[in-house]
Amino acid sequence: MNRPLKHISAIFPIQPDALDPMVEIGTFARDAGVRRLWLGQSLRVETHLALAAFAARVPGVALGTSVALTILRHPYQAAVEARSISALSGAPYVAGFGPGPVGFQRQLLGEPYPKPLRAMREYVTVMRRLLDSERVVHEGEYFTSTAPLMHVPAPPIEVGLGVLRTGMARTVGEVADAAITWLTPHWYIKDALIPAMVRGAEQAGRVRPPRVVSVLHAALERPGRNLRRTVFTATGPHLSSEHYTDMLRRAGVPADPAEPVKGAEALIEQQVFATGTAQDIAKVVRAHREAGVDEVVLNVCGVYLTEGDRAAMEDLGEILEAVAADD
Numbered sequence: 001m002n003r004p005l006k007h008i009s010a011i012f013p014i015q016p017d018a019l020d021p022m023v024e025i026g027t028f029a030r031d032a033g034v035r036r037l038w039l040g041q042s043l044r045v046e047t048h049l050a051l052a053a054f055a056a057r058v059p060g061v062a063l064g065t066s067v068a069l070t071i072l073r074h075p076y077q078a079a080v081e082a083r084s085i086s087a088l089s090g091a092p093y094v095a096g097f098g099p100g101p102v103g104f105q106r107q108l109l110g111e112p113y114p115k116p117l118r119a120m121r122e123y124v125t126v127m128r129r130l131l132d133s134e135r136v137v138h139e140g141e142y143f144t145s146t147a148p149l150m151h152v153p154a155p156p157i158e159v160g161l162g163v164l165r166t167g168m169a170r171t172v173g174e175v176a177d178a179a180i181t182w183l184t185p186h187w188y189i190k191d192a193l194i195p196a197m198v199r200g201a202e203q204a205g206r207v208r209p210p211r212v213v214s215v216l217h218a219a220l221e222r223p224g225r226n227l228r229r230t231v232f233t234a235t236g237p238h239l240s241s242e243h244y245t246d247m248l249r250r251a252g253v254p255a256d257p258a259e260p261v262k263g264a265e266a267l268i269e270q271q272v273f274a275t276g277t278a279q280d281i282a283k284v285v286r287a288h289r290e291a292g293v294d295e296v297v298l299n300v301c302g303v304y305l306t307e308g309d310r311a312a313m314e315d316l317g318e319i320l321e322a323v324a325a326d327d
Helices: 020-032 047-057 075-089 102-109 116-131 166-175 186-203 227-239 242-250 260-269 278-290 301-307 309-326
Strands: 008-011 037-039 063-065 093-098 157-162 178-182 211-220 274-276 295-299
Touching (some): 008 020, 008 309, 020 037, 020 047, 020 309, 037 047, 047 063, 047 075, 075 116, 075 157, 116 166, 157 166, 166 178, 178 186, 186 211, 186 242, 186 278, 211 227, 211 278, 211 309, 227 301, 274 278, 278 295, 295 309, 301 309
Parallel strands (some): 008 295, 037 063, 063 093, 211 295
């Protein structure tokens, strides 16, 4: 195993439909010294079931969700799942959540959350208090929880929220342990999101704001590799989404949901999607750290989807070596 990379993690880049590929990449990342293995919301093999199975095969690896969807589970169930994974893995866990796309909210709830910030505030508050073994009596606008959570010894658990814009950043500052960004420029994190988190923490009387976790898409520039195809394959759905493109425009990145291909080109030009040599990507990682990001999560989704797992692991390995050399 290489020396630990305290501020660098990796994410399994797709929704898993089997355990072996996740074990392979997770073991590879662990042996490279990453801090944590993350997984997004999967509607194939469900995220928390996949993480529990992974923990049985590869114990001792810190895990996290980036992010699971609140519309799929009550905060009480979310607390049980988070504590279960922490206990089974024997390692600290980050339970990251978000409300999910508006269309999916409508499909499952009948209508989107009318006040998503309030819904997320309630969700995290209930979950955090349950995990802290508090007696919770909460009858809110969105969630009710009055049942106690049985005690099970487990390593520490952080509760995080996905953050794109300043409104959610303020909410995270008020109630969460971690802010989790996705496809977010490091300068926007520094200039907009972190100040909003600080204001939220101050208003809530918290001693310090939450830490920041940033998922960074990356792909090496290689002979014969079509970077535009790689980037668009990984980010096309986000670049067709109004809330992601709104965040990018606020950060000064030209992005229009009607023109996602042009958006992908802008991500490359401004290194929001990190490309180039491994050393170039390591510089982008450093820029995130200097912007105030505590944990950078490398995402080689584009390479995985266009060229397969071996190519993705090769990219990940070279980037991790360059990051270690730059640390």
